[in-house]
Amino acid sequence: MAGRQDTQRVRIRPTTVGHTRWRTSKRGAGQAPSLAENGEAVSEAAEVIQEPISVRAAVGFFAGQVGGLTALAYYVGYVQTGATLRYFGVPSSLVEFSTAQYVVRAAGSALSPIMLAGFLTAIFALIHPQLVGALQKKSPLIRRRILGTITWIGLCQAGTAAALAFGVAGYVPNPAVFWLLLAAGLAVSFYGLALRARTYTGRHDSFGPVAQLAVVALILGALFGGLSIYLQERGTKVARAVSLSLESQPYVRVLSASPLSVSGPGITEIQLSGEEGAYQYGYEGLVFLIRSEDRHFLLPREWAPGAPVIVLVEQEGIRFEYYRAPGW
Structure with a gap:
């Protein structure tokens, strides 16, 4: 019918990066949208669509970079820590560090x-x-x-x-x-x-x-x-x-209610006085290496390749005392 107004979908291609936006205009069949109508639609598309997409892209890029750097730092900490422990004869499987600890190391x-x-x-x-x-x-x-x-x-x-x-x-x-x-x-x-x-x-x-x-x-x-x-x-x-440089490491004194049979070069066992005390035995000559969960990895103060690494677990009846080495 002559003069009939049809609803026509007009596809707008904005100059900025974004999704294609469709707008509906009432115009006679076969008639193209005006330049003013096109410019208005492009302006709306740029205003409505461009900002959310740019924000999502920035957040996604930042999250991807942080995730990649965290994974790289975890790998670096894991491999280096394993090599350090192997030098002292400690299997890396005995150490349970979190991701944050590996990243810090x-x-x-x-x-x-x-x-x-x-x-x-x-x-x-x-x-x-x-x-x-x-x-x-x-x-x-x-x-x-x-x-x-x-x-x-x-x-x-x-x-x-x-x-x-x-x-x-x-x-x-x-x-x-x-x-x-x-x-x-x-x-x-x-x-x-x-x-x-x-x-x-x-x-x-x-x-x-x-x-x-x-x-x-x-x-x-x-x-x-x-x-x-x-x-x-x-x-x-x-x-x-x-x-x-073991003398620069923190010194450790271990107190126990029962004998621990801890031995090594430079380690001395001291029987504490007082029968009513909670701790009856003390062990001197230890330095700190690492701590993982409830396990303390300690070295004899006179450690040399071939000497043992002392691993003690936190439990009732054992106390660890850390103090600074004399002169440090």
Whole structure:
């Protein structure tokens, strides 16, 4: 019927990132919405949709970064603590630390890897735009040669590092370096291939998800391999430093109502006077190592490799007294 007004759905594409918004307008069939109507809808979409999405994106990004850093700090604390305990002959399975405790213990060790990762990321963020701009000014042949050179440099570096890491890693001063070089070589070769694919095909996913996942898994595996070796060496160094400065550790006196049969180099058992006292035996010559749940890990004051680590459990009839070493 002539003059009939139909309800028409108009699809609005806002210039900002957000969901597609539909609005209903009454207009004659076949008539397009006016510019004023379109501008009004875009303004409403930007005002209503943009802010919640940006807030959700910021919260999601922050939560993801915090979760990733917490997991990394937990891994750092777990590996280093295990290496420190193994130096004293204590199985890491005997220690039950919470996630927060592992994160706190990793505060010093995780600082160097995080700073290195941040430094490399900043360098990449500065170099990448300059490299892309320089390549755009070159001829196609020169671009192909430059990107091919970058790819081959990365592959040669990764191959050499892999041969050294798997072949003679036990005879080099720091085998973690070769794992990090392997990860760097894989990253450089993947970057060269990705940049070449983007330059000639205009696509970011020319390798396919399976190939990308495989390369990322190899890079992460090499990074964690090098990080694991670094943390084990650092944990051993921390243990050696503790063993060489036991006089600076907190001293421990253990009082007991019954004999505990605690012995070791420098440990003395003292029978306390007074038959009516709650504690009849005392043990001197102990220093603090760690505490996990209700277990106290103590070292003889004259500990040396081969000497035992004393593990005592908190229970009725036993008291622990901690005090500062003389001169500290």
